[in-house]
Amino acid sequence: MDLVCPAGNLPSLKAAVDNGANAVYLGFRDETNARNFAGLNFKDQQIETGVQYAHERGVQVFVAINTYPQPDNISQWQAAVDQAAELGVDALILADLGIMEYARTNWPNLRLHLSVQGSATTSDAIDFYAEKFDIRRAVLPRVLSVRQVAALIEKCETPVEVFGFGSLCVMVEGRCYLSSYVTGRGPNTFGACSPAQFVRWTETESNLETRVNDVLIDRFGPDEHAGYPTICKGRFQVNGETGYAIEEPTSLNVLPILPELMRIGVAAVKIEGRQRSPAYVAQVTSVFRQAIDACKQNPDDFVANDAWLARLQSLSEGSQTTLGAYNRGWQ
Ligand code: SF4
Known part of the structure; x- marks a missing residue:
């Protein structure tokens, strides 16, 4: 089971590499x-430096080009594919069918x-991408139970990557339009949920209010931690x-079910968080490296130790963690 870690900038890339990532993923500085x-995100020279730093240490570099172009800007996405390929990266993480066709050709x-943004939740969907575009790995949306992931892996020949830690999207990624509905811009075409130019923080006499495009999202008391406002x-x-109404601020954490994910054949665990600091990336990567190694050595006796869990909890949204959809018995 590989550990795939976020690199929002060069210091984070180095933090991930130095703390035990098998692969890092990054993006260009655009939509x-x-x-x-x-x-x-990265400009040309920084990616070159990052690729070299990772490759010298045996770590792979994946480039996410995982939003959806529009008819008038598709050349920008195609240029991103060319640029990543010329930089000698190890894989592209793609979502759009046209961009996949361009890259394959x-x-x-x-x-x-296949990116999580590709919204593939069935082995049939993944098989289609494998047959048509020869994809070598599929990242699953965070909406499936462990039982559903296991059933999918059993039918599917393409290796599967799942999210292991970080912020949660509660909708099927690639299909959520909440941010677009409120701001006109969202993750699928612009590359950001609740883009910063629409976010306002207002201190009142007793509260801190957060708004997205003038829609009140939350009102925090003096003792509450105010997270970045997303509609969900x-x-x-x-x-x-x-x-x-939809989801509490919380972070996904699969540490307690790591042996089960290994047993059902998950090929890689991905850490969310390209928007996080290098210190965050270092700590989460280090904990997951130790946990995966311990689990590989002795899966039957693996226990997520208290120190790891405490460290992860302190880095979590709202200081709480969840198994999310993985343990929804009704699914
Ligand atoms: S609104 Fe929530 S579920 Fe939708 S893209 Fe944003 S974070 Fe994900």
């Missing part, structure tokens, strides 16, 4: 990837992965009650 936030030897994790009034 061709799903973490298009100001100050994040123009760079036949380049390894392709806002507190809203529904039927006269105010609360988290």
Whole structure:
């Protein structure tokens, strides 16, 4: 089981490599990837340096070009594919069918992965991408139970990567339009959920209010930790009650079920968080490296130790973690 870690910039890439990642994933500084936030991502020279740093240490580099182009800007996505290929990266993480076709036609030897943004939740969907575009790995959306992931892996010849830690999308990735609905821009075409230019933080006498394009998302008391506002994790009034209507701020953490994920044949665990600091990347990578190694050595007796869990909890949204859809018995 490989450990795939986020690199939002060069210091994070180095932190991931130095702390035990098998692969890092990154994006260009534009809307061709799903973490298009100001100050994040890579320019040409930085990628070259990063690729060299990773490769010298035996770590692979994947480039996410995983948003969807529009008819008038497809050449930008195609140029991103060319640029990544020329930089000698190990794989592209793609979502759009047209971009996949472009990459397969123009760079036949380049390894392709299906992004989580491709929204493939069945072995039939993944088989289609494998047959048509020879994808070598599929990243699953965070909406399947462990039982569903196991059933998919059993039928599917393409290796599967799942998310192991970090922020949660509660919708099927690639199909969520909440941010677009409120701002006109969202992760699928612009590369960012709740883009920063629409976010406002307002201090009142007793609260801190967060708004996205003037829609009130949350109101935090003095003792509450105020997270970055996304529509799915806002507190809203529904039927006269105010609360988290869709999802609470929390982070996914699969450490307790690592042996099960290994047993069912998950090929790689991915850490979310290209928007996080190098210190965050270093800590999460280090914990998961130790845990995966321990689990590989002795899966039957693996226990997620308290120190690891405490460290991960301190790095989590709302200081709480969840197994998310993995343990939804009804699915
Ligand atoms: S609104 Fe929530 S579920 Fe939708 S893309 Fe944003 S973070 Fe993901």
